Amino acid sequence: MGETFVLTLLATGIAIVLAKGALAYLGNIIPKGVALDFSHPQLYVFLLIVALLTALLAGTYPGVLISRLSPVLALRSQTSQAAGSAGLRRVLIVGQFAVAQVFIVGALLVGQQLRFLINSDLGFQREAIVTFHTPTSSFFNGDHKEARFTLADQIRKLAGVERVSMANQTPISGGYSTSTLEYTGKKGKLKINVYRKEADTTYMGLYGLKLVAGRNLLPSDTAREYIINETLAKRIGFQNPADAVGHVLATLPIVGVVSDFHHRSLHNAIQPTALMSQKNDLHTFNVRFRRSGADSFDKTLAQIKTLWGNTYPDEPFNPKFFDESVAELYGKERNLGKLVTLATGIAVFISCLGLFGLVTFTAQRRTKEIGVRKVLGASVASIVTLLSKDFLVLILVAVLIATPVAWWGVDKWLQDFAYKIDIEWWMFALAGLLAVVIALLTISFQSIKAALMNPVKSLRSE
Structure with missing residues (x-):
């Protein structure tokens, strides 16, 4: 004790x-x-x-x-023959590695889904774009309401700036606004919840949104026309996007159809979306830099900050790179990935400790058997195989137990995503292979040590 x-x-x-x-x-x-x-x-x-x-x-x-323990066995150094149930130790090893296997599968699949989320084509470009918002106080101040457009024109003239667009929000954002719009077609009146985005004529080009039919929006102080996405076109009955152009949605004509793009995270399916131009509601700056290196980005951003200070001297300048905003949508998944990785490491380490202890115990108990085999000509490789195969069977049993549990857990987690990876057999095979490799590395040290032992010592008369 x-x-x-x-x-x-x-x-x-x-x-x-x-x-x-x-x-x-x-x-x-x-x-x-x-x-x-x-x-x-x-x-x-x-x-x-x-x-x-x-x-x-x-x-x-x-x-x-x-x-x-029997005192006789203790005095003859044969305590290993009565050192508890071998079955219990094996059950514990299987349990430990089954838990570790579940975490290994979880770490692999969570990482795979996270990479899928980050690298998926969202339907727009996100690199080298900085966004920032007009100060609320200035936006609602009639005397300075035009200042944001003057500032946008000044930013456009900077050498490091490729394009500037004013909008009410970026293509993908946590905030959104919806309207119930009516469409009268062959099937009568339809009421559809539509996600509305207000933007100027540069917006689609800056973000690389693809116009598949019709034309771009025209500049306007008030909403006069719509560009809709393919999902909305299909919702109102047009499988061919070009057929939707010219029809009236609510009271405004549809002048173009844009390829579907994600306006929220991949947890959510793409919803009917409409773009329109309404100058008074454009309060978000979207600035695309020329791609000439990080140093150029910093220089251009410093120039924009100076222009901002001249326009809004009492307001803080809080720019944000758009790709960082997209990545933040999956902060929960990143944190889960960290937790699963840490838990995997702990589970694997504890499992290896238990396996190492059982291998050591087994090697000690079979010392004389190993000595006899060596005297009879057994090779080191054959002895290592002898000691390892039983443990590998335990690991394979653990993998078989853990696989359906891991599949169920990951499948349950992936149900929260509208867009997700496919769970394939090779992912579980790879996780099982990792578990076997880890077990072999753990076993090999003690097995080789026992195989290299001098048989004279192990067969010495007591």
Whole structure:
């Protein structure tokens, strides 16, 4: 019990160091203000109690086994023959690796889905674009309402700027506005919830939205026409986008159809969307830089900040790169990926410790058998195979148990996404292969050590 307690205290010290590293790794997930504070004595009391309980629990099972040992076996150094149930140890190994396998599959598939989310074609361009908003106070001040358009014209003249567009929001954003619009067609009147985006004539070119039919919007102080997406065209009954051009949606004509683009994260399906031009509601600056390197971006951004200060001297300048805004939509998935990766590492490490202990125990118990085999000419490779095959069977059993559980869990998680990866067999095969490789690396050290042992020592008469 005393030795176990000392080891537990040592493990607690190591755990504190690892916990500080985990807090740094999970910095974006841990709420602000949460930290390890070593100035509070309550922390040390808590750790001491945990160490005592851990030592008690860890020492109980070995203590019970030792109390049952035969003194004769103990004096003959044959305690391994009565050191508890081998079946229980195998069950524990299978359980540990099954849990580790679930986490390995989870880490692989969460990472795969996250890469899919980040790299998917959203229907628009997102690189080298900076966005910022007109100050609310100025936007509703009639004396300065035109200042934003003057500022946009000044930004257009900068050498590092390719295009500038004014809109009420970017193609994809957390905020959105909907209207119920009526369309009268062959099937009568339809009422459709439509996501509306207000933008100037440069908007589609700046973001690379593809016009598949009709023309672009014309400049207008008030809404006079619509460009709709393909989803809305199909909703009102036109499989061919060009056929929708010229028809009236609500009270305004449809002058063009744009390829579908995502206006929200990939958790959501693409919804009917309409673009229109209404000058008074354009309050978001969308600036595309010329692609000539990060240094040029910084220089141009500094020039824009100067122009901003001249226009709005009392307002802060808060620019944001558009690709960062897109990435932020999946912050929850990034955090989950970090947690799963950390949990996977911990689960695999604990499983390897258990497997290493069982291999060591087995090698010690079969010392004389290994010695006899070596005397009879068995090679090191054959002995390593002998010691490893039983454990590999346990790992394969763990993989078979974990696979349906992991599939169910990942499939349940992916149901939250309208657009997602396909769960394929090779992903589970790769996770199983990783588990086998990790197990082989864990087993090989002790197995090779036992195989290289001098048979004279193992067969020495007691």
